[in-house]
Amino acid sequence: MRDAELVVRGGTVVEAGWSAPADVFVAGGVVVALAEPGTPAPGGATEVDATGRLVMPGGVDPHCHVGFTSGDFTSLDDYTRCTTAAVFGGTTTIVDFAIPRPGQAPADAAYAQRAKADRGLCDSALHACVVEWDETVPDQLGALVADGMPTVKMFTTYRGETMAGEDTILRTMRTLRDLGGMVVIHCEANHIIEDTQERCAASGRIGAEHMAATRPELAETASVAEVLAIAESLTAPVYFVHQSTAEAVELVAAARRRGVPAFTESVAHHLVLDDGNYDGPAPERFVCCPPLRSRQAVDALGRHLFTGEITTIGSDHCCYDVAQKESRRTDVRAMPNGLPGVETRLPVIFSEYVAGAGLPATRFVELTAANPARTNGLYPRKGTLMPGSDADIAIWDPAARWRVSAGDLHMATDYTPYEGMTLTGRPRTVLVGGRVVVHDGVLVDPVPRGRHLSAGPISLTPALGRTAP
Secondary structure, eight states: HHHHHHHEEEEEEEEEEEEEEEEEETTTTTEEEEEEETOOTTTEEEEEEEEESSSOOOOOEEESSSSOETEEOSSOHHHHHHHHHHHHHHEEEEEOOOOOOTTTOOHHHHHHHHHHGGGSSSEEEEEEESSOOTTTTTHHHHHHTTTOOOOEEEEEEOTTBBBBOOOHHHHHHHHHHTTEEEEEEEEOOOHHHHHHHHHHHTTTOSSGGGGGHHOOHHHHHHHHHHHHHHHHTTOEEEEOSSSOOOHHHHHHHHHHHHHHHHHHHHEEEHHHHHGGGGSSSSSGGGGSSSSOHHHHHHHHHHHHHHTOOOOOOEEEEEEEOOHHTTTTTOOOOTOOBBBOOTTTTHHIIIIIIIIIOOOOOHHIIIIIIHHHHTTTTOOSSOOOSSSTSBEEEEEEEEEEEOOOOGGSOSSSOOTTTTTTOEEEEEEEEEEEETTTEEETTOOOOOOOOOOOOOOOOOOOOOOOSSOOO
């Protein structure tokens, strides 16, 4: 510790498996020691006071769409705006998606998006994407995995844009399995959705206020079952994004107990918000896919944070504004789907589940930092404060009471789906690579120094118990 440049003192360190009072010593942008409180620091070291606060690894958001184009709409943020919002919310690593436009090769989309990483205030990794199989895809996947992009997004919905057929999913899974990669998949059975939407349209129920009815829960569970069957037939790893029902989570958990390396992500809005928002004055502001579910479904899903069946919590951040949402509010088939959430993911989950429902803070770290890092090949560089990890640190005031207002947030939009909610707990000081970036609600280091993170191979044999993966 003689070379330590900074020490975080007086707080309680919270890791995925333990918590205890400790001082965190940092040098060269990495954690060099966790020490007994009061351990002397070298002369000249900067000291950050964390008395009475929780000292956590910076969050890892496994599901962000930055400057994302879908249909006629492009979300409004870039790497600087998205990562600025992220660090204010306690997140210090994002994982973005490189979704190819029609006719664009997966590798071309990925390398173009990767080039933007240095505009971020924090580090980022990247999911590639495959829509259609051809003879060039195996070589592209090989190059992407070799270059540290082993996770590949796929969709079972959005016909004509990003939807992949079962043959393409199977071939991509098999190829990635042999390369040390993994498919990351959005599961909704498109044929069920299209049929449901046609019937809703015929009866005049296709506007934003009817969003929940247009994409039923059955579409999600049917697709999850199909994709699990493919993965099980190949013994290939698979990660299900934004699972919105307990039934979908339980299908994945049952497969995991059979030995399938299958993982569940849920997202903050599915764990907190319900379909009653579609009955309000601005239902378009809550249109996302899958849609918000009933309060009963939300409560059942949230219980799996305690059972261990949910692996990670992401944001599914899509930064559209009110004008974009309102422009197609009468037809959800043409609307931009998605909610802004990279800044609110951690505070909302901490408030609702740690402060409000007794979820252990260690489990919070597991779900929002450690497991997202593990499932994306970034652990132990990210998602932990153990010596040798990057010194990405979020210092939380667990008792802070505050009211959410879009005007006080930093995302590139003019609304938040959590407007007016009173939350308990928020990060006060956030360090990225050992530098204080946010302190007491002020951006004190706005210089972009983001790095693209080269991810390691995805393990086929992760721990399958409560702390999976």
